[in-house]
Amino acid sequence: MANxxxxxxxxxxxxxxxxxxxxxxxxxxxxxxxxLLPVANLLMGSIFTPAPTAEHYLRIAQEPIFLRILLRTVQxxxxxxxxxxxxxxxxxxxxxxxxxxAAMLVAACVLIPLWTSVLVRSYxxxxxxxxxGIVNNTLLNWGLISQPLKLIYTExxxxxxxxxxxMPYMILPIFSSLRSIAPELDRAARNLxxxxxxxxxxxxxxxxxxxxxxxxxxxxxxxxxxxVTPALVGGPQNLTIATLIGQQTTDLxxxxxxxxxxxxxxxxxxxxxxxxxxxxxxxxxx
Amino acid sequence: MSTLxxxxxxRTSQSASPSNPAFSPAIGRWLLNGxxxxxxxFLLLPTLIVIPMSLGHASYIQFPPQGLTLKWYRAYFDSAxxxxxxxxxxxxxxxxxxxxxxxxTLASFAVVRGNLPGIRALQALTLAPLIVPHIVLAVxxxxxxxxxxxxxxxVGFAIAHTMLSVPYVMLTVSAALQRIDPALELxxxxxxxxxxxxxxxxxLPNIAPGVAAGAVxxxxxxxxxxxxxxxxxxxxxxxxxxxxxxxxxxNLTPIIAAASTxxxxxxxxxxxGVEWLxxxxxxxxx
Numbered sequence: 088m089a090n091x092x093x094x095x096x097x098x099x100x101x102x103x104x105x106x107x108x109x110x111x112x113x114x115x116x117x118x119x120x121x122x123l124l125p126v127a128n129l130l131m132g133s134i135f136t137p138a139p140t141a142e143h144y145l146r147i148a149q150e151p152i153f154l155r156i157l158l159r160t161v162q163x164x165x166x167x168x169x170x171x172x173x174x175x176x177x178x179x180x181x182x183x184x185x186x187x188x189a190a191m192l193v194a195a196c197v198l199i200p201l202w203t204s205v206l207v208r209s210y211x212x213x214x215x216x217x218x219x220g221i222v223n224n225t226l227l228n229w230g231l232i233s234q235p236l237k238l239i240y241t242e243x244x245x246x247x248x249x250x251x252x253x254m255p256y257m258i259l260p261i262f263s264s265l266r267s268i269a270p271e272l273d274r275a276a277r278n279l280x281x282x283x284x285x286x287x288x289x290x291x292x293x294x295x296x297x298x299x300x301x302x303x304x305x306x307x308x309x310x311x312x313x314x315v316t317p318a319l320v321g322g323p324q325n326l327t328i329a330t331l332i333g334q335q336t337t338d339l340x341x342x343x344x345x346x347x348x349x350x351x352x353x354x355x356x357x358x359x360x361x362x363x364x365x366x367x368x369x370x371x372x373x
Numbered sequence: 374m375s376t377l378x379x380x381x382x383x384r385t386s387q388s389a390s391p392s393n394p395a396f397s398p399a400i401g402r403w404l405l406n407g408x409x410x411x412x413x414x415f416l417l418l419p420t421l422i423v424i425p426m427s428l429g430h431a432s433y434i435q436f437p438p439q440g441l442t443l444k445w446y447r448a449y450f451d452s453a454x455x456x457x458x459x460x461x462x463x464x465x466x467x468x469x470x471x472x473x474x475x476x477x478t479l480a481s482f483a484v485v486r487g488n489l490p491g492i493r494a495l496q497a498l499t500l501a502p503l504i505v506p507h508i509v510l511a512v513x514x515x516x517x518x519x520x521x522x523x524x525x526x527x528v529g530f531a532i533a534h535t536m537l538s539v540p541y542v543m544l545t546v547s548a549a550l551q552r553i554d555p556a557l558e559l560x561x562x563x564x565x566x567x568x569x570x571x572x573x574x575x576x577l578p579n580i581a582p583g584v585a586a587g588a589v590x591x592x593x594x595x596x597x598x599x600x601x602x603x604x605x606x607x608x609x610x611x612x613x614x615x616x617x618x619x620x621x622x623x624n625l626t627p628i629i630a631a632a633s634t635x636x637x638x639x640x641x642x643x644x645x646g647v648e649w650l651x652x653x654x655x656x657x658x659x
Contacts, residue, residue, distance in 0.1 A: 106568065107487030111495065114480035114539065118498055121536035125513035126505070132516070174412045181409035196413050200420045202640045204597040206617045207633040211419040213621065214426060214630075221422075251419055254412075283401055312506020314600045319621055329508040336512045336604070349509040360504055 133346030143347035157351070160327040163246060164310040170250045171306045172299065175257040183265035201255040209319045212248040213239055240322030248320045249310055256309060257302035264298025265291070300366040308356055328352050424637070427630035445631040455632060458616035462596055464527065465612065469534040469595035474588045476535065477542025482572065485550040503540050507600035510537070515604040525607015533605060534595040541594055542587035549583025582654035589643045596639065
């Protein structure tokens with residue numbers, strides 16, 4: 088009885104095409120003018136300045152320093168992704184087994200860094216790692232070192248700070264993957280004679296892999312193009328592709344070359360997204 | 374009941390894994406919890422350490438901070454530079470919130486309920502600002518904005534930040550729209566309401582928590598945004614993030630810690646608001 092009315096109206100209830108188009112028009116204009124157009128302009132500049140040329144792209148491939156920077160960027164992103172996984176997975180596992188107040192508290196501890204400005208967190212790492220910073224002072228006070236170590240403006244500082252900044256992006260998808268595993272599966276495995284460790288390796292870990300992939304891809308992509316943290320915590324010796332793009336734009340005013348570097352970064356990023364699209368989930372919420 | 378099950382499985386697993394005595398469940402769980410706590414401290418401590426740093430007397434970064442003073446907050450609120458940057462950021466964030474929320478909500482409605490050609494391309498385009506590295510967008514926008522006089526400019530920032538924030542609104546509002554029953558809207562239409570009336574009186578009240586959450590995300594995405602702001606700021610028109618960036622690089626005073634604390638408080642208050650909305654809508658609805 089009600090069936091006919093609903094099926095009739097589910098077509099009628101749909102917005103007409105002109106109305107739908109009118110509603111998305113502001114969005115399309117915004118993304119067209121403030122996103123597609125500027126990015127296209129940047130990429131065109133890298134190909135057509137001064138005349139149609141591949142020189143800016145060839146320069147990246149031919150000068151060893153640029154290849155080194157690209158390689159270092161990929162290497163840093165890989166290490167950051169691995170560290171975020173190794174540190175984040177156990178925390179996500181513990182989180183997934185909590186309930187009630189404890190679960191809320193731990194979730195808040197993971198979400199607070201995510202919603203604190205990257206600048207504030209990078210500044211905190213400078214405070215911790217500088218010559219007279221907390222880490223050096225503590226080590227000196229304990230007599231573990233006799234002279235302050237050079238911690239800040241190094242590759243290590245960039246890796247540690249970036250791992251800290253990006254880790255929530257690893258933890259949250261793993262957590263939601265782990266949460267969706269029925270607890271009976273682990274219990275069943277153990278009733279069938281598997282130890283905790285075996286049950287984890289054979290049941291929990293494989294079932295949580297989609298979350299691991301999602302987190303890993305997200306962290307890897309974000310760290311490839313990360314600007315703020317390497318610019319503040321890294322030294323002039325630790326240029327990454329993002330800080331190199333910034334330097335070419337603001338200091339050297341070589342926009343076509345900056346455009347070529349941006350093109351390479353964009354290509355790699357979109358390529359990774361295209362290949363791993365099915366694992367990705369978006370949003371900053373839990 | 375569940376405790377009974379657990380103790381019985383515990384017993385089974387212990388008796389069943391004599392081959393693996395080194396990994397007793399108790400020690401394993403103890404190690405796991407210990408490691409997870411360590412990771413939590415690693416996540417949280419560097420985020421919150423700027424708060425005590427902003428309260429110490431010394432004019433350089435000292436830990437533990439000596440004495441207790443609010444003088445760095447007074448210095449922050451008395452500084453014309455800091456205040457103009459803070460107000461500039463707040464105005465931009467409010468304008469961004471308004472425009473991103475309206476544009477994003479209308480477009481989400483068309484995407485979820487409408488009849489649109491090329492919907493997959495549109496969805497990909499909508500998420501693109503979350504994927505494309507901000508350094509690429511920063512340089513691209515800078516090159517387009519500079520000749521138009523839109524750098525260091527309120528309108529330029531509002532456009533750029535609306536583009537960066539609109540995906541968050543689309544994600545939360547689309548999710549909220551998918552959760553409500555289309556029959557509600559059909560009922561209103563059947564009773565003679567116009568499309569706009571049905572949206573305003575039926576759909577909007579039902580998705581209000583999602584819209585509000587999207588608005589908060591948009592505000593924070595603008596207020597905390599650092600990379601694009603760094604490139605499109607001017608000598609006069611600069612955001613609080615650009616000001617922080619400059620001072621962290623050249624002039625490490627505890628005023629930075631005070632300004633950072635202000636930013637943390639703003640973020641946490643707004644995120645707390647979203648959590649509150651979410652728990653309220655979960656308790657009342659579905």
